[in-house]
Amino acid sequence: MSTPLPTLQDCELLDQHDPLRTLRDQFDLPSGVIYLDGNSLGVLPRATPARVAHTLTHEWGQDLIRSWNSAGWFSLPHRVGDKIARLIGAQAGEVVAADSTSINLYKVLAAALHIAAADAPHRKTILSERSNFPTDLYIAQALCQERGYALKLVEPEDIAAALQGDVAVLMLTHVNYRTGAMHDMAALSAQARAQGTLSVWDLAHSAGAVPVDLHAAGADFAVGCGYKYLNGGPGAPAFVWVRPQHTDRFWQPLSGWWGHAAPFDFTPDYQPAAGITRFQCGTQPILSLVALDCGLDSVLAADALGGMAALRRKSLALTGLFMQLVRARLHGYGLGLATPEQESRRGSQVSLTRTEGAYAIVQALIARGVIGDFRAGDGAAHPDILRFGLTPLYIGYADVWNAVEQLRQVMDSGEWRDSRFARRNAVT
Known part of the structure; x- marks a missing residue:
């Protein structure tokens, strides 16, 4: 019946x-x-309008540049990152909110290719899904052209079979933006790792929408945006996570002063900060980070309800x-x-x-x-x-x-x- x-x-x-x-x-x-x-x-x-208004009128309007210290603006990308970490199976201090998804993907994909080139220089392929979000494919195309790699695109059911010995990096969006189909992150990351391939995951349609556990899944790199399920507002900052064993192996290519070990020493040579901090680039958008902070609170409010x-x-x-x-x-x-x-x-x-x-x-x-x-x-x-x-x-x-x-x-x-x-x- x-x-x-x-x-x-x-x-x-x-x-x-x-x-x-x-x-x-x-x-x-x-x-x-x-x-x-x-x-x-x-x-x-x-909560967002009043919080942003306070940042505008009091922190910026009254305290001016002092707010980098007194209002904690300088550490805000890390504090927001720690909230995101709670939603994606990362630890405190492993995620930073910064820049856009496209820029962060460029950073981590470049880092992954650098590591792959050092560990397995014969691997010259980035593998992805044919219907991956276009900006991810565009970034990959640019890096392939720059570094002499090939971008191989397959249908989702063919990904596992395509993970062969020539693949340096597997780059996927966890939940497909068109269909809503979700990959088995743990299974594909494990298969990639068994082949000596690094995995890069875009969580734009996952963070705040589905449970994610990057450590348990064995992922190597992850990026995602703040304006979808995290309710951070139009153009909200994105985020980046790197498995800790990888963070100090590479100067990410956009080596701006916020990623410097001592940015206010103003030395002429670049010395990368330890850990995820080096994946920052330039001065971060404080008003947008404040709005994202409120958006994350709206998601984390569910903690009390399961x-x-x-x-x-x-x-x-x-x-x-x-x-x-x-x-x-x-x-x-x-x-x-x-x-x-x-x-x-x-x-x-x-x-x-x-x-x-x-x-x-x-x-x-x-x-x-x-x-x-x-x-x-x-x-x-x-x-x-x-x-x-x-x-x-x-x-x-x-x-x-x-x-x-x-x-x-x-x-x-x-x-x-x-x-x-x-x-x-x-x-x-």
């Missing part, structure tokens, strides 16, 4: 009994909006509900599921495919107050994606039911065919 399809009333009851429901109170969510794009930009925490394990349980329930409703209520509308059904392989998003009108459908939904986003495909093997992030901090079960109902109405009415929804914005 099939399980009855949940009703809106069923979902409202689930929300009433949700042990994490109070976490939503940390955010000011716009009225009339179901926000399913936290995997692109997290929601503003209520932490990442509790967030993960709710995330899987939300994504499972979304997929169940789409299968039942949108059958026959040409929508496919790109996100894996298997819970262990699923991030915190649901991605739908469609060969026609995917962008316009998303725009029609946004006009109705259901905000997701669109990611372009490149053919039958990788079709266009309608992408919906389900952040358990502030999304409820009734939100999911109502979002799918709005999608059903968009498809049933055909309103997505209106020409105004086909006009492409700069950001999709």
